[in-house]
Amino acid sequence: MGKIFDVAATAAQRFAEINTPHPPAETKILMRRAVVLGGSMAGLMAARVLADHADEVVIVERDDTDVNAGPRPGVPQGSQVHALLPAGQVQLDRWWPDFTERAIAAGAPDEGRTDAKIFINDELRVTTEPPPEKPILITTRPFLEAQVRRRVLESPKVRMVYGRADGLLFAPGEGGGVVGARYVPAATGTPATGADDGGRQGAAGTDAANADGGQDAAVELAADLVVDAMGRASSLNDWLEAHGWPRAPMQRMPIKLNYASALFERDPAVSDTWIAISQTTPAKDRVARIGGINSVEGDRWIMLVAGYDADRPSRDVEEFAKRCRQYFPTMFGDIAERGKMIGNVITYHQADSRRRDFDQVDRLPTGIIAAGDAVASFNPVYGQGMTSATLHASCLSEWLRTGPDLATEPARGYFERVRVVVDAAWQVSTFADLGLPHITSGQPRGYKVIKWASEVILKASMTDSVTSQKLNRVTTMLDHPNALASPGLLLRALRLKWFGGARA
Numbered sequence: 001m002g003k004i005f006d007v008a009a010t011a012a013q014r015f016a017e018i019n020t021p022h023p024p025a026e027t028k029i030l031m032r033r034a035v036v037l038g039g040s041m042a043g044l045m046a047a048r049v050l051a052d053h054a055d056e057v058v059i060v061e062r063d064d065t066d067v068n069a070g071p072r073p074g075v076p077q078g079s080q081v082h083a084l085l086p087a088g089q090v091q092l093d094r095w096w097p098d099f100t101e102r103a104i105a106a107g108a109p110d111e112g113r114t115d116a117k118i119f120i121n122d123e124l125r126v127t128t129e130p131p132p133e134k135p136i137l138i139t140t141r142p143f144l145e146a147q148v149r150r151r152v153l154e155s156p157k158v159r160m161v162y163g164r165a166d167g168l169l170f171a172p173g174e175g176g177g178v179v180g181a182r183y184v185p186a187a188t189g190t191p192a193t194g195a196d197d198g199g200r201q202g203a204a205g206t207d208a209a210n211a212d213g214g215q216d217a218a219v220e221l222a223a224d225l226v227v228d229a230m231g232r233a234s235s236l237n238d239w240l241e242a243h244g245w246p247r248a249p250m251q252r253m254p255i256k257l258n259y260a261s262a263l264f265e266r267d268p269a270v271s272d273t274w275i276a277i278s279q280t281t282p283a284k285d286r287v288a289r290i291g292g293i294n295s296v297e298g299d300r301w302i303m304l305v306a307g308y309d310a311d312r313p314s315r316d317v318e319e320f321a322k323r324c325r326q327y328f329p330t331m332f333g334d335i336a337e338r339g340k341m342i343g344n345v346i347t348y349h350q351a352d353s354r355r356r357d358f359d360q361v362d363r364l365p366t367g368i369i370a371a372g373d374a375v376a377s378f379n380p381v382y383g384q385g386m387t388s389a390t391l392h393a394s395c396l397s398e399w400l401r402t403g404p405d406l407a408t409e410p411a412r413g414y415f416e417r418v419r420v421v422v423d424a425a426w427q428v429s430t431f432a433d434l435g436l437p438h439i440t441s442g443q444p445r446g447y448k449v450i451k452w453a454s455e456v457i458l459k460a461s462m463t464d465s466v467t468s469q470k471l472n473r474v475t476t477m478l479d480h481p482n483a484l485a486s487p488g489l490l491l492r493a494l495r496l497k498w499f500g501g502a503r504a
C-alpha cells in the first residue's frame, strides 16, 4: 500500500519536498496505460510523469494543437500575459534538464538581462535578487506550452489524440472504480506525432469504438489511471456524481478580474524595458490595479493592464493607451503611445478563484486524479497557475513512487500532496484579494493581525534586500508562505518601519 504522507512533516517541509529540483532517481512501471484528459500545461506535465510509470500514455485534447500553435480556443486566456514563476521553471528543468536552453534555442529571449522593475504603489522596489543560475524564461503562453508539448511528445510512450472527452468508464457493480475514459474524436485532427492516428482508432486491443463506427462515434480508452486536466470548467464532479460518487466540495472567491493585453514590436527608441510589473494595492485613496510588460519571443513586448469589478479595460486602442499613461509607470504609456501594436487589444474576464478539494471527499473511486486548474485556479495576477500545474505533476511523481496499488487504492496520497500546493497558492492569492473592496467573503480568524504584518513586510521589502528576497521566494512559489511567519523577519521589518533606512 502506498504511503499516504509523513503526517509529522509541516506543510512547509512537504512543500519543499514537492518543489525538489532533482529528477527521481528510480521509477517503476505501475500501469499499462494512463489516459490524460486535456493537453494543456497540467495534462502535459502529468503525461511526462506518467511516462515513467506506464507502458503507454494517451492525451485526449479537444483543440487541434500543432507544435507551433498560437492561442487556441481551449485555452482562451492564452493571449494574455503569462509569467512562468521561477518554481515552475525549476520543475520544467527538472523533467527536461535542458528545457530552458532548448526554449531559448527555439526563440525565447535571452539577453543576459535580469533587470525586472517592480513598482508597488508607484514606488520602485529595490532589486536585490542574486543573478539566477539560468536565464529567466519569459515567453508568451502559447510558445511555452508548445515547448512543453514538443518535449512531452518526444517520449515514444506518449501520444496525443484529438477529440472531446465526454465521460469516464467505471468498473461494473456498486463502488466500481474508474477504468477508462470516453471521447468523441474530432472531425479533423493534425496528428502531433508521425505515428499518431489522430484519435480515430485505438492503439491497443482494449479500445473500442461505439457500434455505428461513424465520425462522431465515441472511442473508449481503457486505462489504469485517468487524469482530469480539463481546466477550471472541468466536468469531473458531474461525471462522478452521475455514477453515485460524491462531488468534491468547491470553494470560490468572486474576484471579478478584468484583463487587457496587447503585443508590440520591441523598439529601443521607445523604451529599454525588459520586464516591468506595477501593482497598486487597494486603499481609501487608491484603486487596485496590475500592469505588466514582458519582453517575449519574436522581439515583442506583451503588455497587460488589469483592474477589478467595474474597473474594466476595453478593447479600444486609445482607451488602452490612456489607461497605460494615466495609471501605470512611464514605460507603459511610452510603449502604448509610441510603440507599434501587433494585432488588437484582447480582453478577458475571470469571475472567481476556485478550488475543488478532492482530498475532502469521504468516498473517492480508484483510477482517477485531477490536476492543474481542474483542481484549483487562482487570481491570475499572482501568476501561480502554470507553476501549480508543474507542482501537481511533482505530487503525482511522489505518489506514484510510493508504489500504490492503483486497482484498489484511490489516489488519496496524491490529493493530500496536491492540497499542500493548493493551500500555499490559495493562501497567498486569496489573502491579498480579501483586501479588495468588492470582496465580501468572510475574513478568516486573525485576518487583521496577518494583514498588518503583511503590510509591514511588504513595505520593508521595498528597501531591504533580506525581506525582499524572502518575500519573493514565497510569491514565486519557491518557498511556502509560512516562511514569512518568522518573528525575526517581522522584527526586522518593524525596525525598518520605526527607524527607517535601507539594508543591503
Ligand SMILES: Cc1cc2nc3c(=O)[nH]c(=O)nc-3n(C[C@H](O)[C@H](O)[C@H](O)COP(=O)(O)OP(=O)(O)OC[C@H]3O[C@@H](n4cnc5c(N)ncnc54)[C@H](O)[C@@H]3O)c2cc1C
Residues within 6 Å of the ligand: 037, 038, 039, 040, 041, 042, 043, 060, 061, 062, 063, 073, 074, 075, 077, 080, 081, 082, 083, 084, 085, 163, 164, 165, 166, 229, 230, 231, 232, 259, 348, 350, 371, 372, 373, 374, 377, 380, 381, 382, 383, 384, 385, 386, 387, 389
Ligand atoms: C487572464 C489569465 C492570465 C493568466 N496568467 C498566468 C500567468 O501569468 N502565469 C501562470 O502561471 N498562469 C497564469 N494563468 C493561469 C493559467 O492559464 C492556468 O493556470 C493554466 O493554463 C492551467 O493549465 P491547465 O492545463 O490546468 O488548464 P487549461 O490551460 O485551461 O487547459 C485545459 C485543456 O483541456 C482541454 N479540454 C477541456 N475540456 C476538454 C474535453 N472535454 N476534452 C478534451 N480536452 C478538453 C482544453 O482544450 C485545454 O487544452 C492565467 C490565467 C488567466 C485566465
